[in-house]
Amino acid sequence: xxxxxxxxxxxxxxxxxxxxxxxxxxxxxxxxxxxxxxxxxxxxxxxxxxxxxxxxxxxxxxxxxxxxxxxxxxxxxxxxxxxxxxxxxxxxxxxxxxxxxxxxxxxxxxxxxxxxxxxxxxxxxxxxxxxxxxxxxxxxxxxxxxxxxxxxxxxxxxxxxxxxxxxxxxxxxxxxxxxxxxxxxxxxxxxxxxxxxxxxxxxxxxxxxxxxxxxxxxxxxxxxxxxxxxxxxxxxxxxxxxxxxxxxxxxxxxxxxxxxxxxxxxxxxxxxxxxxxxxxxxxxxxxxxxxxxxxxxxxxxxxx
Amino acid sequence: xxxxxxxxxxxxxxxxxxxxxxxxxxxxxxxxxxxxxxxxxxxxxxxxxxxxxxxxxxxxxxxxxxxxxxxxxxxxxxxxxxxxxxxxxxxxxxxxxxxxxxxxxxxxxxxxxxxxxxxxxxxxxxxxxxxxxxxxxxxxxxxxxxxxxxxxxxxxxxxxxxxxxxxxxxxxxxxxxxxxxxxxxxxxxxxxxxxxxxxxxxxxxxxxxxxxxxxxxxxxxxxxxxxxxxxxxxxxxxxxxxxxxxxxxxxxxxxxxxxxxxxxxxxxxxxxx
Numbered sequence: 169x170x171x172x173x174x175x176x177x178x179x180x181x182x183x184x185x186x187x188x189x190x191x192x193x194x195x196x197x198x199x200x201x202x203x204x205x206x207x208x209x210x211x212x213x214x215x216x217x218x219x220x221x222x223x224x225x226x227x228x229x230x231x232x233x234x235x236x237x238x239x240x241x242x243x244x245x246x247x248x249x250x251x252x253x254x255x256x257x258x259x260x261x262x263x264x265x266x267x268x269x270x271x272x273x274x275x276x277x278x279x280x281x282x283x284x285x286x287x288x289x290x291x292x293x294x295x296x297x298x299x300x301x302x303x304x305x306x307x308x309x310x311x312x313x314x315x316x317x318x319x320x321x322x323x324x325x326x327x328x329x330x331x332x333x334x335x336x337x338x339x340x341x342x343x344x345x346x347x348x349x350x351x352x353x354x355x356x357x358x359x360x361x362x363x364x365x366x367x368x369x370x371x372x373x374x375x376x377x378x379x380x381x382x383x384x385x386x387x388x389x390x391x392x393x394x395x396x397x398x399x400x401x402x403x404x405x406x407x408x409x410x411x412x413x414x415x416x417x418x419x420x421x422x423x424x425x426x427x428x429x430x431x432x433x434x435x436x437x438x439x440x441x442x443x444x445x446x447x448x449x450x451x452x453x454x455x456x457x458x459x460x461x462x463x464x465x466x467x468x469x470x471x472x
Numbered sequence: 473x474x475x476x477x478x479x480x481x482x483x484x485x486x487x488x489x490x491x492x493x494x495x496x497x498x499x500x501x502x503x504x505x506x507x508x509x510x511x512x513x514x515x516x517x518x519x520x521x522x523x524x525x526x527x528x529x530x531x532x533x534x535x536x537x538x539x540x541x542x543x544x545x546x547x548x549x550x551x552x553x554x555x556x557x558x559x560x561x562x563x564x565x566x567x568x569x570x571x572x573x574x575x576x577x578x579x580x581x582x583x584x585x586x587x588x589x590x591x592x593x594x595x596x597x598x599x600x601x602x603x604x605x606x607x608x609x610x611x612x613x614x615x616x617x618x619x620x621x622x623x624x625x626x627x628x629x630x631x632x633x634x635x636x637x638x639x640x641x642x643x644x645x646x647x648x649x650x651x652x653x654x655x656x657x658x659x660x661x662x663x664x665x666x667x668x669x670x671x672x673x674x675x676x677x678x679x680x681x682x683x684x685x686x687x688x689x690x691x692x693x694x695x696x697x698x699x700x701x702x703x704x705x706x707x708x709x710x711x712x713x714x715x716x717x718x719x720x721x722x723x724x725x726x727x728x729x730x731x732x733x734x735x736x737x738x739x740x741x742x743x744x745x
Contacts, residue, residue, distance in 0.1 A: 321570055321573055322570070323573070323607070325603045325604075325606040325607040326603065328611075329592070329606060332599055332606070332613065332616060333595060333596055336598065336599070336635055337596075337635070401611055401616075402612045402613075403612050
């Protein structure tokens with residue numbers, strides 16, 4: 169018997185690309201993040217074959233979670249066929265043997281940038297969001313050490329102040345994406361660059377959500393069935409984007425978050441942002457038997 | 473009101489305010505910064521409704537004392553008690569960070585000499601006042617707005633500029649915003665750290681006027697630190713003279729200014745008057 173028979177065959181990379189110690193470190197930080205919902209956990213962000221700022225944080229979390237039985241869906245701005253989304257999905261599948269999918273219902277891990285799918289996620293699914301800036305206090309407190317103290321003190325007065333001044337100056341809250349939200353009544357997080365439309369989906373959701381920033385080397389989590397409350401004044405209710413009335417020009421479905429496509433002759437048309445939902449609706453209309461799951465929004469109204 | 477001049481004077485009582493239990497009691501405060509002694513066995517008592525003036529030269533420990541009153545600093549030794557409704561008498565220096573911050577937000581207002589310390593320069597003036605209310609848990613926009621307006625109005629700030637940024641305002645106006653922020657939650661104690669230093673004399677008079685009126689209308693307890701004896705004389709009921717981190721003399725304002733006992737106070741008063 170030689171030593172070679174006892175070792176695994178040589179491979180250029182570890183399983184799931186990241187080495188074992190990196191994955192162990194990430195798993196620990198992910199567990200910590202789940203234990204303290206919304207609290208940012210620093211982690212040793214590794215090099216992945218992708219530039220920082222292109223989803224390296226989300227990718228590292230996904231690579232840690234993935235196994236050969238996983239089914240991976242990756243979306244970029246709601247679409248599965250974007251170059252970035254397609255490359256990440258192919259890469260994950262190549263290094264782990266996981267199955268690729270576009271269908272939200274079939275996925276066990278959904279890695280996303282900017283959007284949460286419109287179809288309601290289940291308890292057995294994990295959502296991984298790529299986050300550019302995990303620090304909700306960055307806009308009001310540039311000093312990171314002081315910002316951490318403010319988190320420890322639950323000192324979020326200045327976030328409220330920002331919203332107050334938006335109403336004073338513009339008559340309404342102007343915060344579009346990354347709307348600051350209180351998680352589990354304790355930590356305020358910025359829920360990545362998802363639009364206001366998607367924030368209610370995180371509240372008491374059945375699925376686990378990780379939000380990971382590779383460049384900033386921090387991740388936080390929203391465990392299943394956790395309260396996520398956007399910061400609002402008691403006499404100024406939270407408003408999602410006015411997309412309830414918009415109709416998708418390709419699939420004809422309405423009541424979902426839409427992409428606006430400006431036209432040469434002025435004006436604009438709309439397409440449903442969750443492209444796979446649009447594709448399934450078109451197929452269904454064409455007579456194919458396609459399963460469309462329950463959605464968070466029905467007729468443009470959020471139904472919890 | 474006419475007085476019966478033939479009436480036999482009653483036995484001397486301590487002044488009215490000293491008959492009530494003290495609002496603030498600090499005992500045995502000692503603080504060293506490395507080799508530098510900032511405070512040595514300082515005792516301070518403040519009674520409800522009075523204005524206590526603290527005078528002394530630069531480096532005498534006045535500001536350190538005020539920072540401790542605002543719980544921004546802790547002494548090496550010493551205790552600090554505030555009699556507040558619904559709060560048992562405990563040493564405030566023993567409180568945790570969070571409790572300290574909440575106590576300061578609710579019960580202690582402060583006006584700094586330098587408005588940059590007390591104000592968020594990039595936010596609006598009304599927002600600066602609203603922040604105090606937000607920290608205290610107010611979540612209604614309309615209530616925030618009206619309370620901020622009331623507080624700014626009480627400190628005689630022109631309401632047409634309530635949404636201007638403090639950076640765009642004059643020094644006197646900035647002090648008024650600080651004052652509005654300090655009184656927004658009707659604090660038990662108002663700390664004033666050289667509030668009029670650096671303002672020109674006419675503006676100084678206006679700000680003092682506002683303070684005086686607020687004190688009369690709302691009966692706020694104030695601690696006023698200043699090196700300007702004129703300011704102390706105008707405002708204070710009682711005076712505490714500090715030198716080299718120790719209290720060298722204290723008493724009623726008139727008494728201290730008319731009949732200073734300690735050589736340093738004599739020097740101070742004569743240099744001024």
